Amino acid sequence: MGQLQLAGVTKSFGKAEVIQPTDLEITEGEFVVFVGPSGCGKSTLLRMIAGLEELTSGDIVIDGRVVNDVAPVERGVAMVFQTYALYPHMSVFENIAFPLRVAKLPRKEIESRVRRAAAILKLENRLDHKPAELSGGQRQRVAIGRAIVREPQVFLFDEPLSNLDAALRTEMRVELSRLHNSLGNTMIYVTHDQVEAMTMATKIVVLRDGHIEQVGTPLELFHRPVNRFVAGFIGNPT
Ligand code: ADP
Ligand code: MG
Numbered sequence: 165m166g167q168l169q170l171a172g173v174t175k176s177f178g179k180a181e182v183i184q185p186t187d188l189e190i191t192e193g194e195f196v197v198f199v200g201p202s203g204c205g206k207s208t209l210l211r212m213i214a215g216l217e218e219l220t221s222g223d224i225v226i227d228g229r230v231v232n233d234v235a236p237v238e239r240g241v242a243m244v245f246q247t248y249a250l251y252p253h254m255s256v257f258e259n260i261a262f263p264l265r266v267a268k269l270p271r272k273e274i275e276s277r278v279r280r281a282a283a284i285l286k287l288e289n290r291l292d293h294k295p296a297e298l299s300g301g302q303r304q305r306v307a308i309g310r311a312i313v314r315e316p317q318v319f320l321f322d323e324p325l326s327n328l329d330a331a332l333r334t335e336m337r338v339e340l341s342r343l344h345n346s347l348g349n350t351m352i353y354v355t356h357d358q359v360e361a362m363t364m365a366t367k368i369v370v371l372r373d374g375h376i377e378q379v380g381t382p383l384e385l386f387h388r389p390v391n392r393f394v395a396g397f398i399g400n401p402t
Contacts, residue, residue: 166317166350173222200371242316248307257291260309281312
């Protein structure tokens with residue numbers, strides 16, 4: 165579970181085709197990083213996978229099922245955003261539990277899922293606190309907790325660390341890798357930060373102007389970039 169396929173996916177806003185026909189295969193358990201300059205279509209692609217943006221054409225297939233017309237919450241995906249709005253008046257527990265309350269899960273199930281997520285994220289001792297009482301890193305972990313409790317097949321992260329300072333970013337990078345190792349889910353992670361891409365990815369997808377320029381492991385892209393653009397992005401300019 166957690167297999168994902170893009171087949172001829174495109175997206176236009178009016179006359180502008182911001183995603184050109186795109187094919188991509190993602191295997192279960194991969195940590196895929198989408199990199200590319202601002203405006204190249206990273207968020208649009210991720211939002212289409214999440215079901216937050218309609219495709220103009222093509223198919224998105226998750227675990228063998230075409231999900232083009234499947235609602236976001238039914239797709240087995242959960243997204244973590246760059247700006248994570250926590251509810252200030254709710255405790256950490258209630259913030260993490262929120263999507264499960266909306267889904268009307270039984271109270272016992274909510275309790276056990278939240279506690280499991282909190283253990284993974286080392287938030288066990290913060291469940292009664294309010295967001296204002298937490299550090300920036302802890303707040304970001306609460307936002308990730310809200311995705312974990314939904315137990316998705318695929319996690320989608322849109323530049324989740326870009327609002328954090330450098331030290332915290334490094335710490336969270338390690339934590340997200342640990343999370344990936346312990347959950348084993350497929351993760352798709354958007355960033356414009358080359359270091360994040362190189363250190364976290366099992367597979368990097370380099371995007372440029374709405375199309376995929378190259379796909380490969382960090383080492384493949386580093387040693388055999390197809391052109392100067394990729395080389396410049398991956399940090400081995402020729
Ligand atoms: P990235 O996340 O890589 O910075 P985006 O996916 O946000 O890029 O945007 C890709 C392109 O699509 C940009 O040119 C952007 O202006 C355009 N775009 C994104 N969303 C919309 C929208 N809702 N309406 C019109 N144009 C959009
Ligand atoms: Mg973006």
